Amino acid sequence: MMRKFLMSKDVMSTTSSGSLLTLSNCTQVSSDHIPFDNRKTISQLLTSYEETRCCIYATICALKIEAHWWYLGCPGCAKKVNPYLNPETEELEMDKLSCDGCETIVCSTKTRYQVHCKVLDHTGTTSFVMFDREVIQLIHKSAYELLEQQVQFNSENEFPRELLALEGREFVFIVNKPETSKNYTPSTFKVVNVTDDHAKILRFHSDDANEVKMRKTLNYHVLK
Numbered sequence: 001m002m003r004k005f006l007m008s009k010d011v012m013s014t015t016s017s018g019s020l021l022t023l024s025n026c027t028q029v030s031s032d033h034i035p036f037d038n039r040k041t042i043s044q045l046l047t048s049y050e051e052t053r054c055c056i057y058a059t060i061c062a063l064k065i066e067a068h069w070w071y072l073g074c075p076g077c078a079k080k081v082n083p084y085l086n087p088e089t090e091e092l093e094m095d096k097l098s099c100d101g102c103e104t105i106v107c108s109t110k111t112r113y114q115v116h117c118k119v120l121d122h123t124g125t126t127s128f129v130m131f132d133r134e135v136i137q138l139i140h141k142s143a144y145e146l147l148e149q150q151v152q153f154n155s156e157n158e159f160p161r162e163l164l165a166l167e168g169r170e171f172v173f174i175v176n177k178p179e180t181s182k183n184y185t186p187s188t189f190k191v192v193n194v195t196d197d198h199a200k201i202l203r204f205h206s207d208d209a210n211e212v213k214m215r216k217t218l219n220y221h222v223l224k
């Protein structure tokens, strides 16, 4: 009941097509800003300490279906909203939600993606989490639309097939890596952009091939 009620207040229901258009427009611009000069393998990502934004070419090997793929976000800052507990009456107020990000009470929400996945490259595996912009870019559907569709087909407790279809696909991910220490390594990295643009993926391949060629030449000279 609670969720149906919240869903009906989703801001996407009124702005759906408009915001999607904006999102797909900015996708093309942002995918050009891929930091190709800062490429890392998964093993490098896991073993470096510095804070960085880097590029990783990897395959989504599995989606974490045990984790929720959507959440109710604040329309202002996109942080997850919580039920509002009135401090005076100490009761939950059903028509209000609180946002820790804005430190305010919000009356509408936006259903957003939060998709956890396991990724793999030739050096290892790790976990990534993708949010609204990245997932919409990949499946061309908002979280609200997908959730509504699941409810319509009575499969709201199942993991959406559209998301499962991402398994086995290769992408160039741009990942934010926080500063880490020997005692602290994050288990999940936040994806800030993603592309399956063939030209960009090919660039990764050709760069890798050049590197191998260069290494071979170097070895050859050393051996000589």
Ligand SMILES: [Zn+2]
Pocket (backbone or CB within 6 Å): 074, 075, 076, 077, 078, 079, 099, 100, 101, 102, 103
């Ligand atoms: Zn907020």
